[in-house]
Amino acid sequence: MSDIMKQESNPSGATGMGRRRFLNTAALAGLASVAACAEKPDSLPAAQAAPAADNAHPGTAVHLKPGELDTHYGLWSGGHTGDMRVLGLPSGRELHRIPCFVPDALVGWGITNESKQVMGTKPDGSLQYTVADTHHTHASYKDGNYDGRYAWINDKINSRVARIRLDYFICDKITELPNTQGFHGIFPDKRDPVDPAINYTTRVFCGGEFGIPLPNDGHGLDDTDAYRAMFSCLDAETMEVRWQVLVDGNCDLLATSYDGKLAATNQYNVENGVHYEDMMSVERDACLFLNIARIEEAVKAGRFKTFGNSKVPVVDGSRKANADAKTALVAYVSVPKNPHGVNASPDGKYFICSGKLSPTCTVIELSRVLDWFEGRAEKLDDAIVAEVEVGLGPLHTAFDGRGNAITTLFLDSQLVKWNVDAAIRFHNGDKNANYVIDRLDVQYQPGHVSATHSETASADGKFLAVGCKFSKDRFLPVGPLHAENEQIVDISGEKMVLLADHPTRGEPHDFIIFKRDLVRPKQVYDLDDSPIAVKDPKESSVQREGRKVTVRMTSQAPAFSLREFRVKKGDEVTLILTNLDKIEDLTHGFAIPKYNINFIVNPLETKSVTFIADKPGVYWAYCTHFCHALHLEMRTRMIVEA
Numbered sequence: 307m308s309d310i311m312k313q314e315s316n317p318s319g320a321t322g323m324g325r326r327r328f329l330n331t332a333a334l335a336g337l338a339s340v341a342a343c344a345e346k347p348d349s350l351p352a353a354q355a356a357p358a359a360d361n362a363h364p365g366t367a368v369h370l371k372p373g374e375l376d377t378h379y380g381l382w383s384g385g386h387t388g389d390m391r392v393l394g395l396p397s398g399r400e401l402h403r404i405p406c407f408v409p410d411a412l413v414g415w416g417i418t419n420e421s422k423q424v425m426g427t428k429p430d431g432s433l434q435y436t437v438a439d440t441h442h443t444h445a446s447y448k449d450g451n452y453d454g455r456y457a458w459i460n461d462k463i464n465s466r467v468a469r470i471r472l473d474y475f476i477c478d479k480i481t482e483l484p485n486t487q488g489f490h491g492i493f494p495d496k497r498d499p500v501d502p503a504i505n506y507t508t509r510v511f512c513g514g515e516f517g518i519p520l521p522n523d524g525h526g527l528d529d530t531d532a533y534r535a536m537f538s539c540l541d542a543e544t545m546e547v548r549w550q551v552l553v554d555g556n557c558d559l560l561a562t563s564y565d566g567k568l569a570a571t572n573q574y575n576v577e578n579g580v581h582y583e584d585m586m587s588v589e590r591d592a593c594l595f596l597n598i599a600r601i602e603e604a605v606k607a608g609r610f611k612t613f614g615n616s617k618v619p620v621v622d623g624s625r626k627a628n629a630d631a632k633t634a635l636v637a638y639v640s641v642p643k644n645p646h647g648v649n650a651s652p653d654g655k656y657f658i659c660s661g662k663l664s665p666t667c668t669v670i671e672l673s674r675v676l677d678w679f680e681g682r683a684e685k686l687d688d689a690i691v692a693e694v695e696v697g698l699g700p701l702h703t704a705f706d707g708r709g710n711a712i713t714t715l716f717l718d719s720q721l722v723k724w725n726v727d728a729a730i731r732f733h734n735g736d737k738n739a740n741y742v743i744d745r746l747d748v749q750y751q752p753g754h755v756s757a758t759h760s761e762t763a764s765a766d767g768k769f770l771a772v773g774c775k776f777s778k779d780r781f782l783p784v785g786p787l788h789a790e791n792e793q794i795v796d797i798s799g800e801k802m803v804l805l806a807d808h809p810t811r812g813e814p815h816d817f818i819i820f821k822r823d824l825v826r827p828k829q830v831y832d833l834d835d836s837p838i839a840v841k842d843p844k845e846s847s848v849q850r851e852g853r854k855v856t857v858r859m860t861s862q863a864p865a866f867s868l869r870e871f872r873v874k875k876g877d878e879v880t881l882i883l884t885n886l887d888k889i890e891d892l893t894h895g896f897a898i899p900k901y902n903i904n905f906i907v908n909p910l911e912t913k914s915v916t917f918i919a920d921k922p923g924v925y926w927a928y929c930t931h932f933c934h935a936l937h938l939e940m941r942t943r944m945i946v947e948a
């Protein structure tokens with residue numbers, strides 16, 4: 307085990323930590339040995355026993371009796387599976403997966419015409435992309451709280467952002483960001499910076515992580531000094547990219563202010579290096595604050611460029627071009643090197659940037675950033691109201707709505723709960739200000755953390771979830787690939803109490819948690835949701851136009867409206883299926899053997915598929931989603947004539 311891991315946590319957390327101020331490359335290499343420790347469970351830090359939750363905090367019992375419902379929804383990023391996962395909390399039960407970026411065999415995502423249109427296709431009709439790496443998910447706001455309209459999720463690999471409608475819990479739009487690689491942080495605005503009447507989300511901000519040549523069309527391949535990353539703003543309704551800001555450094559996480567005026571991204575590699583030793587060569591990086599009103603004025607005034615084929619206006623947010631507060635679009639607030647995660651406190655006052663390589667969290671007061679922009683403060687550094695030690699490897703912060711921050715410590719495998727006001731007093735010289743309130747061991751190496759309504763004005767401090775990157779010995783071994791460990795923690799009292807472990811498939815990263823009454827999902831579609839709905843079984847038909855054949859049919863347990871349909875070899879067949887069963891929970895499936903087709907139709911939902919009937923023969927198309935006692939008999943024959 308590395309020396310770093312052997313160092314004990316300082317119980318006060320406030321003084322005499324005696325640790326290296328910053329981690330170096332050798333310490334980072336220690337992370338590998340942390341993972342390797344899994345072979346020797348005895349050498350691991352002792353897991354803290356979970357007290358019986360029901361006795362300790364009856365309000366947050368995680369073990370629901372059969373038939374009992376969770377009190378909260380959790381929206382989890384699906385990681386490699388490119389979906390959004392819906393959990394019931396605090397039980398941690400997985401309720402649903404909403405496919406976004408990657409095909410899904412249950413709902414036929416990537417199979418149906420409707421989903422392909424959302425996902426994007428090549429000229430030959432095949433999907434543009436079939437892999438994804440989702441990290442972060444956030445939902446739309448109104449008056450500083452979630453309004454239950456939309457959620458958004460990123461795909462880091464192909465720089466895409468997906469929107470999820472929270473009425474049907476489906477993905478309805480995907481946008482690919484131009485001039486961007488490694489799209490990482492995402493956050494919607496919370497209101498308009500100028501128009502006070504617009505107190506809800508209208509913009510979605512996206513942070514580009516990797517620097518690339520602009521345009522990235524084969525020119526400037528080796529001119530690495532010119533590689534730059536891009537911060538983007540999308541229209542929340544149209545999902546079109548409104549504008550972009552060229553920035554120094556690599557965008558990690560994003561946060562937005564409650565007045566709509568500022569968006570922030572914690573920026574590592576402001577050196578703009580292309581190798582890791584270059585990326586960590588300077589002692590301080592920056593948390594960037596974007597002045598939204600000024601950027602939009604600059605775009606309106608035509609002070610922008612475009613790159614390559616993209617028509618999206620790009621303004622200059624480089625450090626050099628933004629030194630003068632009077633004209634700056636972006637403020638570069640200095641924070642310790644390679645920061646990780648920036649989170650907005652629910653009181654609207656502070657953004658907290660975690661140190662990662664530094665054992666500190668930096669507290670930045672938003673009003674002081676605005677003071678700098680508006681000429682009321684000379685030094686931008688004065689916006690830093692605290693920079694205090696919290697433990698090794700601080701990454702992300704959740705809030706309990708009672709003035710406390712709860713930060714994950716990746717290297718210490720801990721959550722640390724600390725009081726923000728006390729940290730500010732300590733920073734200002736009050737050495738008796740014991741800002742660290744509690745520490746809790748988690749299992750193991752935590753990354754993201756979020757609490758109930760954490761980054762909203764109604765943070766209620768009930769419980770939190772922490773995404774542990776390594777589970778090691780916490781679950782039955784299933785071969786070399788370990789599950790990750792999402793842990794649920796009660797934060798309603800002074801001491802944090804570990805309630806439950808939940809294995810998750812890799813790798814979820816980020817999530818949000820909100821009260822269940824915030825959304826009222828629809829249980830049945832409206833026939834008019836689809837312009838091609840087959841509204842009556844009598845409308846069923848097989849229509850031919852040249853080599854194009856349209857098959858229209860309905861499903862109603864236990865039968866499809868057509869007992870058979872005939873096409874000819876080589877026909878382009880479009881099959882439209884409407885489920886006329888309107889009872890909640892009565893979903894049918896539709897699969898065609900040897901034609902790689904399977905999808906579901908929910909009550910009163912319509913979907914379509916298009917394919918070439920290239921194999922003559924009889925194909926039993928059948929219902930793949932259990933619906934009725936005669937489910938096995940629910941079939942139709944596709945007859946392809948030679």
Ligand SMILES: [Cu+2]
Pocket residue numbers: 863893894895929930931932933934937940
């Ligand atoms: Cu069926």
